Amino acid sequence: SQTIHQWPATLVQPVGSPLSLECTVEGTSNPNLYWYRQAAGRGLQLLFYSVGIGQISSEVPQNLSASRPQDRQFILSSKKLLLSDSGFYLCAWSLGQINTEAFFGQGTRLTVV
Amino acid sequence: GENVEQHPSTLSVQEGDSAVIKCTYSDSASNYFPWYKQELGKGPQLIIDIRSNVGEKKDQRIAVTLNKTAKHFSLHITETQPEDSAVYFCAASGGQLTFGSGTQLTVLP
Numbered sequence: 001s002q003t004i005h006q007w008p009a010t011l012v013q014p015v016g017s018p019l020s021l022e023c024t025v026e027g028t029s030n031p032n033l034y035w036y037r038q039a040a041g042r043g044l045q046l047l048f049y050s051v052g053i054g055q056i057s058s059e060v061p062q063n064l065s066a067s068r069p070q071d072r073q074f075i076l077s078s079k080k081l082l083l084s085d086s087g088f089y090l091c092a093w094s095l096g097q098i099n100t101e102a103f104f105g106q107g108t109r110l111t112v113v
Numbered sequence: 114g115e116n117v118e119q120h121p122s123t124l125s126v127q128e129g130d131s132a133v134i135k136c137t138y139s140d141s142a143s144n145y146f147p148w149y150k151q152e153l154g155k156g157p158q159l160i161i162d163i164r165s166n167v168g169e170k171k172d173q174r175i176a177v178t179l180n181k182t183a184k185h186f187s188l189h190i191t192e193t194q195p196e197d198s199a200v201y202f203c204a205a206s207g208g209q210l211t212f213g214s215g216t217q218l219t220v221l222p
Contacts, residue, residue, distance in 0.1 A: 006156075043119075043202065043214040044157070059209075090156050101147060102210055104156035 002027035006091045006105030013112055019064075019078035021108050023091030026072065031093040033074040034102065035066055038088040050074060086112045115140040117205050119213025126193050127221050134216045136203035137185040143207040146179060146186045151200045151215075160201075161188070193220045 006023045013019060025031050035047045046059045048066035056066050063082050067075045074091060091105040116139040126132045138146075144165035149157035163170045163177045163186065170177050174193075179186040186205075190197055198220045203213040 044212040046209060046211075049209065092156075100145075101159050101162065103159070104149075107154070107156045109154070 002093075002103065004091060004093055004103060004105040006108060008108060009106065010109045011111070013081050013110065015083055015112055016080050019076070019081050019085070019110070021076040021089055021091075021110075023074045023076075023105055024072055025093045028072070028093070028095065030071060031095060033068060034092040034094075035064075035074065035076050036090040036092060036104075038090060038107075040087070044090065048076070081112045083112050086110055115143055115205055115207065115209075115211040117203060117211050117213040119203050119216060121216060122214065123217045123219070125219045125221060128193060128195060130193055132188075132190045132193050132197070132218055132220075134188045134201055134203065134218070135185060136187070136205075136213050137183075138205040138211075139184065140205070140207055141181075141184065143205040143211075145206040146177070147204050147206075147210070148175075148177060148188050149202045149204065149212075151202065153199075157202055190218075193218075195220050195222055 003026045032051050034049045036044045037047055038044050050056050050068045053068055064078050089108045092102045094100045094102045119136045147162035148160050150160045151157040161172050161175050161177050163179050174191045176189040200215045200217050202215050204210045
């Protein structure tokens with residue numbers, strides 16, 4: 001069966017420090033991969049999605065970037081964190097871009113101080 | 114692009130009562146409508162979904178209805194239990210999923 005792993009679960013980082021969040025999927029090949037951010041009390045905002053290795057689409061201008069170095073690995077990064085980057089970051093995967101279920105990881109709670 | 118509105122933002126019901134959450138969408142090309150349940154500190158979990166060629170779908174105590182003409186869809190939970198307490202998200206997709214803002218459901222014992 002397919003599983004998605006996301007780490008770390010919680011992270012406290014100072015303003016101006018770098019960020020690297022990692023997500024891996026097991027049990028499937030060539031998944032579509034997504035990074036979402038969820039601000040407190042808000043919905044899910046799509047940040048990046050990828051349909052293949054090295055292919056990244058950005059939905060919203062951010063202080064963040066994403067990379068997909070391997071088929072089942074998706075990384076969210078920042079060179080210098082801002083206070084506004086605090087939130088709950090969720091990785092997700094699906095087997096198709098259109099009209100298919102998306103499955104989420106457990107999320108990373110990022111607090112920028 | 115797609116815009117999904119979800120109401121209410123908070124909902125409290127007594128255990129055993131029914132709960133209804135409603136969503137509207139803007140893009141008539143959307144044809145896939147999933148619902149997710151998110152427990153505190155966890156990622157959202159898919160609980161039920163419906164596609165545009167179906168008007169209603171049931172899974173035990175959970176049902177979803179879709180009105181494509183009016184561009185709205187609803188989640189119905191019957192015989193609510195305390196473990197149903199969570200945040201529920203609707204979403205619509207004609208390509209990428211667009212999520213509603215969520216409903217905090219509290220089932221009071």
